[in-house]
Amino acid sequence: MGSAESAGGRLGAVLSLPRSGLAVLGPRGPWVATTPALARHVLTTPADYDFPGDVSRTGDLSASRGESRSGHLLFAPLAEPHVGHGAERFATEWLAECAEHERTAPTAPYDVMRALRRPVALGTTTAVLPRADEARLQQVAALVLAWVDALGPVIAARRPPRRWSRTRRAEERTRLALEDALGSVPDLEGTPQQAAAMLAAGVQVPIAAGSWLLAWLADHPTGDVDPVHAVWESLRLTPPTWLTARVATRDCELDGRAVPAGGMVLVSPLLLGRSPDLVPGEEETLPRFDPARWGDAARRPGAWLPFGAGPHACPGRTLGLAMLVSLATWAVEHQLRLDEPVGIDQSRGIAPIPCSVRVVGRREART
Numbered sequence: 001m002g003s004a005e006s007a008g009g010r011l012g013a014v015l016s017l018p019r020s021g022l023a024v025l026g027p028r029g030p031w032v033a034t035t036p037a038l039a040r041h042v043l044t045t046p047a048d049y050d051f052p053g054d055v056s057r058t059g060d061l062s063a064s065r066g067e068s069r070s071g072h073l074l075f076a077p078l079a080e081p082h083v084g085h086g087a088e089r090f091a092t093e094w095l096a097e098c099a100e101h102e103r104t105a106p107t108a109p110y111d112v113m114r115a116l117r118r119p120v121a122l123g124t125t126t127a128v129l130p131r132a133d134e135a136r137l138q139q140v141a142a143l144v145l146a147w148v149d150a151l152g153p154v155i156a157a158r159r160p161p162r163r164w165s166r167t168r169r170a171e172e173r174t175r176l177a178l179e180d181a182l183g184s185v186p187d188l189e190g191t192p193q194q195a196a197a198m199l200a201a202g203v204q205v206p207i208a209a210g211s212w213l214l215a216w217l218a219d220h221p222t223g224d225v226d227p228v229h230a231v232w233e234s235l236r237l238t239p240p241t242w243l244t245a246r247v248a249t250r251d252c253e254l255d256g257r258a259v260p261a262g263g264m265v266l267v268s269p270l271l272l273g274r275s276p277d278l279v280p281g282e283e284e285t286l287p288r289f290d291p292a293r294w295g296d297a298a299r300r301p302g303a304w305l306p307f308g309a310g311p312h313a314c315p316g317r318t319l320g321l322a323m324l325v326s327l328a329t330w331a332v333e334h335q336l337r338l339d340e341p342v343g344i345d346q347s348r349g350i351a352p353i354p355c356s357v358r359v360v361g362r363r364e365a366r367t
């Protein structure tokens with residue numbers, strides 16, 4: 001597995017920062033809150049540090065029919081029964097995907113980023129659209145994946161693509177098709193634009209999170225692993241949303257330093273996940289995947305904020321965790337092996353590419 005410590009790009013730059021307080025990446029920012037207390041303060045003080053509306057470049061919804069998503073929109077967390085249905089649907093679809101793979105390509109490795117697409121899309125769509133019928137769920141799940149794919153090049157581009165570029169037009173076409181389909185879902189929560197944003201966030205990130213999880217487990221065939229511990233350990237070392245941002249609403253003082261109005265302050269769950277105060281184990285072991293470290297109940301997993309914090313914390317956290325625990329449970333019942341070295345794609349959060357995994361056997365179920 002490629003290690004984040006040796007990665008270049010933004011990831012390498014953030015990981016090499018001194019971890020004693022507020023760090024800065026350039027003469028006019030962005031600033032990085034490198035301690036847990038500072039990070040939590042930034043994320044939970046929306047009067048001073050607001051959510052940037054255009055962080056994913058989907059803020060420009062000028063072509064959308066209706067109200068666009070603003071940075072001030074708050075998403076309600078998914079209700080528990082809906083999470084349950086979504087997680088069940090994910091588990092069923094994942095087993096169906098595996099059965100199909102074994103039937104059609106038994107000797108080939110799984111391309112995990114691809115194999116997880118349909119199970120995650122249907123799991124999330126089931127949870128977010130509890131009143132949609134099966135045909136609509138299938139249609140919306142396919143349209144979300146199409147929009148997520150079309151958004152990729154928009155987000156990865158160095159500069160936002162022009163309005164009439166091929167990239168932007170493909171993004172707009174797929175978004176409007178999704179919004180149209182959502183328009184006829186009964187009892188939709190919020191507008192079609194808001195539901196589309198919720199679905200896209202709830203599909204793209206868990207696909208990356210699930211792929212990291214299988215990659216780590218395949219790279220560490222250690223036998224007896226607790227699935228919940230494996231999920232937290234994967235979210236610690238490779239949180240897919242490894243960086244989140246807030247913008248100062250006024251001139252602020254943070255950690256004794258001036259951050260001007262409009263200045264961007266970054267919080268990195270990946271950096272915080274390497275804090276010796278938050279993670280059990282000797283400091284030199286912190287870059288290693290070791291799910292058993294969470295057997296020490298004295299430290300609470302998640303303090304490095306893999307789901308963010310404050311009013312803009314992840315509203316799909318319980319569903320994300322439920323899908324990942326279901327996947328880890330399947331993984332520890334099988335013997336997985338990495339088929340080729342995993343690289344870190346930084347074009348959109350972090351994703352393991354390639355993530356090619358073989359199922360080489362089955363273990364006895366844990367008791």
Ligand code: HEM
Binds near residue numbers: 312
């Ligand atoms: C393992 C899976 C997931 C991880 C690791 C994850 C992580 C995150 C993180 C770090 C943020 C940014 C929070 C902040 O800036 O404070 C976020 C935001 C968000 N997530 Fe998730 N997420 C996951 C699954 C989901 C799911 C399943 C859904 C929907 C069903 C979802 C919907 C959203 C939305 C809509 C936002 C934006 C919230 C806002 O802007 O107010 N996420 N997520």
